[in-house]
Amino acid sequence: MATIFSKIIAREIPAEILFEDEVCLAFRDINPQAPIHFLVIPKKEIVSLAELSGEDEQIVGRCLMVASLVAAEQGLTGGYRLVANAGQDGGQEVPHLHFHVLGGRQMSWPPG
Ligand code: AMP
Numbered sequence: 001m002a003t004i005f006s007k008i009i010a011r012e013i014p015a016e017i018l019f020e021d022e023v024c025l026a027f028r029d030i031n032p033q034a035p036i037h038f039l040v041i042p043k044k045e046i047v048s049l050a051e052l053s054g055e056d057e058q059i060v061g062r063c064l065m066v067a068s069l070v071a072a073e074q075g076l077t078g079g080y081r082l083v084a085n086a087g088q089d090g091g092q093e094v095p096h097l098h099f100h101v102l103g104g105r106q107m108s109w110p111p112g
Contacts, residue, residue, distance in 0.1 A: 001045060001047060001095055001096070002045065003045075003094050003095055003096040004094060005041050005094055005096040005098065006045060006096065008025065008027060009025055009041075009043055015027040015028070015030075016028040018038055018070050018073070018074070019040075019066055019069065019070050019073075021062075021066070022043070023042060023043060023044075023058075023059055023062045023063070024040055024041065024042055024043065024059075024062055024063050024066045025040070025041050025043060026038055026039065026040045026041075026066055026067070026070045027039060029100065033100075033102055034081075034102040034103055034104050034105050034107075035103070035104030035105055036071075036074050036075075036076060036080070036101070036102070036103045036104040037100065037101070037102050037103075038070060038074070038100075038101050039098045039099065039100055039101075040063045040064075040066050040067045040070070040098065040099045040101065041063070041096060041097060041098045041099075042056075042059045042060070042062075042063055042097055044056070044059060045096060046059070046096070046097040047095045047096065047097065048084075048085075048086040048087055048090075048092055048095065048097055049084055049086045049097065050086045050087055051097075060097075063097075063099055064082075064099065067082055067099050067101050070101065071101050071103065074103070076101075076103035076104065078103070079103065080101055080102060080103030080107075081100075081101070081102045081103065081107045082099055082100070082101055083099070083100040083102065083111070084097070084098070084099050084100070085100075
């Protein structure tokens, strides 16, 4: 399903891109919830973690590796929060798999 994230991948709308390879893209969230807040998405149009197929295992692994690499590049030495909202109950708004990385402040638990 094509979403606004497909347009970011295609450079049809702007985003502050932090990392790109053949599998993933990382860019800053337009509505940051922490001093550092970026998203890591697969270029493949996967809806959510609830919609994975077997062939997506390496893609998801690469996205998590990119989240870790970019978090380090962004200087998040004190730690960070990784979030993947899935489906309606998970609060997912954009139906293209994405991992939020939030840092630069103390996170609380439980999330809302
Ligand atoms: P979720 O609620 O997990 O689906 O999160 C979607 C995220 O995408 C939200 O944090 C939005 O702020 C973010 N977002 C939506 N549109 C854009 C955009 N054009 N560029 C960057 N981030 C976006």
